[in-house]
Amino acid sequence: MNTLSSKPWILGLTGGIGSGKSAAAEHFASLGVHVVDADHAARWVVEPGRPALIEIAEHFGDAVLMADGQLNRSALRNIIFSDPQQRQWLEALLHPLVREEIAQNLAQAQSPYAILVSPLLIESGQYTTTQRVLVIDAPQTLQIQRTLLRDKTSEEQVQAILNAQASREERLRHADDVLVNDTDLKVLKTEVERLHHFYLTLRGGQP
Incomplete structure (x- = not known):
């Protein structure tokens, strides 16, 4: 049985549609971090x-x-x-x-810390079960552009999803860390690695 000191702390990872949270989560997983996806659990x-x-x-x-x-x-x-x-x-x-x-x-x-990935981390109150919150952020025009490319959906539908998710301001208000994903995958991965090394220095999610 894990003693409390060795028990992994939980990082909540969230971001709006098309922000790149899945790509970020995948890279954390490739670095050996245990990742749990709330959407998978719901399915x-x-x-x-x-x-x-x-x-x-x-x-x-x-x-x-x-x-x-x-x-x-x-x-x-x-x-x-x-x-x-x-x-x-x-x-x-x-x-x-x-x-x-x-x-x-x-x-x-x-792993030393584990990640709960959830698009509704803030709205559902799931963030209260985590010790730290990382928001993957992107300008809204970019979110729409990426989602249209990925899902072959209409701009109205993307806008409706954006409206239903927590506002960007609300997410950022709960964030301990923000990763701005407004360039490409290479930069995103570099930032994830930087955060990962920082997270390994934390106890219980706090410096």
Whole structure:
């Protein structure tokens, strides 16, 4: 069992859509840091065979399932976006399960610090479970440009996602560290390495 002193501290990593947080997280992982993705945890708890998916199907009916038994996310999204009460029911079911999944994954970390990557780190309150927050930041025009290239989506859709995520000011207000990703991947990786060496000097996430 880890003693408290050797237990990895947790870095929360976030950033708006198209900021480069996934690329940053991948590079931290390549440096040997244990990385847990909140989105992956959220998907995993509703996999076929998991209790949450059975409850969701019982509550909403088979219309939210696809032929192969997977969750039909777009059907479920349509229901919860038009009915706040149903959204609250779903969140009450899933949030504790996702929290538990994240905690179990983070507990397996062997690296000096571990990273929780979450696009909604601030909005969901997940940042309260971390000792330090790193925000990957990029000018909004660049975020839109990158997302359009990556997702082949419309500018309106990207703008809607940007509007739904925490405002840039709000994210930066919670940040202990900010990595401005406004050039290329090479510069991003160099900055990640610089932060990594700094983080290795910290105890409990603090200098």
